[in-house]
Amino acid sequence: MWKLKNEGIPVLNIFYEDSANTRLISIMSTLHKREEREYLQYLVKDTGERKIEVFIYEANIIHGYALKMLCEYCASIKIKVHVQKKTLHSYLLRCGIPSLLISRGSIQKEMNVPITQTIDAKDSAEQKIDSVTSEMEFTDELVDRFTEVVYSKYGFDFREYQKNSLKRRLQIFIRKGRIQDFHHIYEEVLENRENFENLMIDFPIRTTEFFRDSNVFKIIRNKILPYLDSYPSIKIWCSGCSTGEEPYSLAILLGEAGMLDKTHIYATDLNPNVVEEARNGMYGIETIQKGSENYTNSGGKNHFNDYFDIIGKCARIKHQYRNRILFFQHSLTNTGILNEFQLILCRNVLMYFNNSLQNKVLKLFNNSMDLSAFLLLGKSEGIQNNDGKDIFFAYDRENRIYRKKEILTGKENWLL
Numbered sequence: 001m002w003k004l005k006n007e008g009i010p011v012l013n014i015f016y017e018d019s020a021n022t023r024l025i026s027i028m029s030t031l032h033k034r035e036e037r038e039y040l041q042y043l044v045k046d047t048g049e050r051k052i053e054v055f056i057y058e059a060n061i062i063h064g065y066a067l068k069m070l071c072e073y074c075a076s077i078k079i080k081v082h083v084q085k086k087t088l089h090s091y092l093l094r095c096g097i098p099s100l101l102i103s104r105g106s107i108q109k110e111m112n113v114p115i116t117q118t119i120d121a122k123d124s125a126e127q128k129i130d131s132v133t134s135e136m137e138f139t140d141e142l143v144d145r146f147t148e149v150v151y152s153k154y155g156f157d158f159r160e161y162q163k164n165s166l167k168r169r170l171q172i173f174i175r176k177g178r179i180q181d182f183h184h185i186y187e188e189v190l191e192n193r194e195n196f197e198n199l200m201i202d203f204p205i206r207t208t209e210f211f212r213d214s215n216v217f218k219i220i221r222n223k224i225l226p227y228l229d230s231y232p233s234i235k236i237w238c239s240g241c242s243t244g245e246e247p248y249s250l251a252i253l254l255g256e257a258g259m260l261d262k263t264h265i266y267a268t269d270l271n272p273n274v275v276e277e278a279r280n281g282m283y284g285i286e287t288i289q290k291g292s293e294n295y296t297n298s299g300g301k302n303h304f305n306d307y308f309d310i311i312g313k314c315a316r317i318k319h320q321y322r323n324r325i326l327f328f329q330h331s332l333t334n335t336g337i338l339n340e341f342q343l344i345l346c347r348n349v350l351m352y353f354n355n356s357l358q359n360k361v362l363k364l365f366n367n368s369m370d371l372s373a374f375l376l377l378g379k380s381e382g383i384q385n386n387d388g389k390d391i392f393f394a395y396d397r398e399n400r401i402y403r404k405k406e407i408l409t410g411k412e413n414w415l416l
């Protein structure tokens, strides 16, 4: 059995143990501390003939620089990565880093590590979801109770999401074995933070692409940016940014138009995991290939790969684009205004909300835009079936691009 030692650096959550052939490195953090990353680099570099096994515990995500290091070392030397959290496991795979998932039981047995339980003991009988109510039948009432408990226990507010979409997600999780059935949802998910985090990996659908719906980016490139260029400084909000491909696509366009330096992009999402991934700006090669096609279809003339540093099987968006984007967690269910923007993108997010929440969010956007700003929604979203038509008008209906009506006169600001 391996024993842990920490070289007398107690503040660092990194430990190692050498045997004749192997160096075993255990990491108990997200590596957001610079000293930890430096220590890891030192441990990985200086191993002599030994192969390396890295075990990462407790972290759902790791810092971009550490990820880059792993990518480089995975490509050049023998290194095996084991992770405890499913979230991190699927992220590493997407970045082209092969990793093995280890179970909590096997960790404790092999490593003799006391793992802290993060289960929140708080509970109340009335929150419990009836075990009588399963049979794969997700009634509206059951979904309501599920979302109420998720909200009160974890603070994520899905209470005004489309019920059918929530039911479909829950059904998929049962099919994938993430949860056993609705009988067990309380015990398996709501009482156990780790299981809840696993569910959150993709509970809110996170599908995205660079230059997704390339036609929309063509219009941003050819019509919207030339208009916005008249502003001395520009603020853009990319809401529901998922893993960052959308705000980085904007940053690339702004760079090509020579407008990046005068623009601030706020990129926000409900899901803290995708926000961290977005901030890291690391993508697998397949993502880049698809992005490259879309980029060309949007009228891009450069080599898409030139916007990235290629590291092993992974690509990292260049620093000058990462640098211009402020990523942070924010839920559209909170109605506070963030700033006054000239362009807001919120694509493929509203479709998951019920009408009442759509109306609140459209109002929030309206209050967060300057008079001549643009709002971009997703292909299957719009303002026809909600109150959006009272406060916005279609600039380009087909591509779901809207502008603000002058509220007092109801006028459409075509001349602006």
Ligand SMILES: C[S@@+](CC[C@H](N)C(=O)[O-])C[C@H]1O[C@@H](n2cnc3c(N)ncnc32)[C@H](O)[C@@H]1O
Binding pocket: 204, 205, 206, 207, 208, 209, 212, 239, 240, 241, 242, 243, 246, 268, 269, 270, 271, 274, 330, 331, 332, 333, 346, 347, 348, 349, 352, 378
């Ligand atoms: C399908 S993705 C769309 C990503 C990107 N906008 C695009 O069109 O490619 C939807 C994103 O919206 C986020 N989302 C869902 N509910 C949200 C909320 N209440 N506030 C902010 N983001 C939310 C999800 O976490 C997910 O990353």
